[in-house]
Amino acid sequence: MKTIDFSPADEDALYKFHALPQQVYAKDRLWTPQSEAAVSSLFTSLDKVFIRPLLCVHGGNPLARAVAILHPGARDDLERPLGYIGFFECLEQFPQAGSIVLEHAEQILKLQGAASVQAPRVDNMLMGLVVGDNSIPQTVLTSHNPPYYLDILRSRGYRVREHLYTYIFDRSSAINFHIQLPGIYTRTFNRERLQEEVRIFHTLQVEIFKEHPGWISRTLDEDRRMIEDFLPMLDDELVIIAEDKDKRPLGLLVCLPDVYQAFRGQRIDNARLISIGAIPAMTEKGIGVVMCLHLFRNLLGKGYQTLEASWIRDSNILPQNLARRFNGRPGRTFALFEKGLSDSINT
Incomplete structure (x- = not known):
């Protein structure tokens, strides 16, 4: 296995980056393939934001991916630079690839000056790992993930920063x-x-x-x-x-x-x-x-x-x-994770 970081202008790497979720969610009817449009939007819509997409590959085949993101205004509780890792995906049979790509993203963010990192997070709107009821279809501009991502994040030393709740309303109780x-x-x-x-x-x-x-x-x-x-x-x-x-x-x-x-x-x-x-x-x-x-x-x-x-x-x-x-009833629950990068990141 090896990890590569690349420019969004690298069409071959970008093709593999977008192809990976098709494998992860091949049997998942709750995932929406068009949600990948958010990736392209990230690469083109923000000013002065550091963005570095990464792939973990073996024999040229993508096993895991992520994007290291550093917004100039993002700060942690101690007012230090805060990095994000977004668009994380990993094949179930290769959890070590997920750990490797997260570690690489952490290293990149630390070199860019980040003292801590939140994951999964892209911006103000797109963040959080589904940790509650995973039987609800993905809705517009929200994330979706298999349950095993939780173990991969925990293996890298991430802890829950906060939970994010959803509520569902319907006509019968409106x-x-x-x-x-x-x-x-x-x-x-x-x-x-x-x-x-x-x-x-x-x-x-x-x-x-x-x-x-x-x-x-x-x-x-x-x-x-x-x-x-x-x-x-x-x-x-x-x-x-x-x-x-x-x-x-x-x-x-x-x-x-x-x-x-x-x-x-x-x-x-x-x-x-x-x-x-x-x-x-x-x-x-x-x-x-x-x-x-x-x-x-x-x-x-x-x-x-x-x-x-x-x-x-x-x-x-x-x-x-x-x-x-x-009359809203609880829906999906997301969790936003965080870890410090000030010490050794080889957790």
């Missing part, structure tokens, strides 16, 4: 009523004024999440490219913006149709709520409830059957309480 807060109004996304909506999205993201542990800020251009990439699958009526009487943005809810259903030949009747929040001055004013109710009305009116809210950090109690208030 809450459908209207609440109006004085001076607060909600509306849907308007792609006809895209550049203004991008500016509002960027401003709200910064205000809402700037104090959240582990959140990495994006530039306005990065947010613009991300939203433009989302437009083909975006349902404008599932993105809710809260404003005051002067149209000052106060809160944002982002929900996407589960387009992975279409890739599996199904009708799209599931959606995924990926983000909800209000600016700090308004976090306890009920804006989240009002935005959720607006979303629920739109989902019911458009014929959606289910909604997955994911993910919610185990330490973030407010949205967990909100999910239960809206």
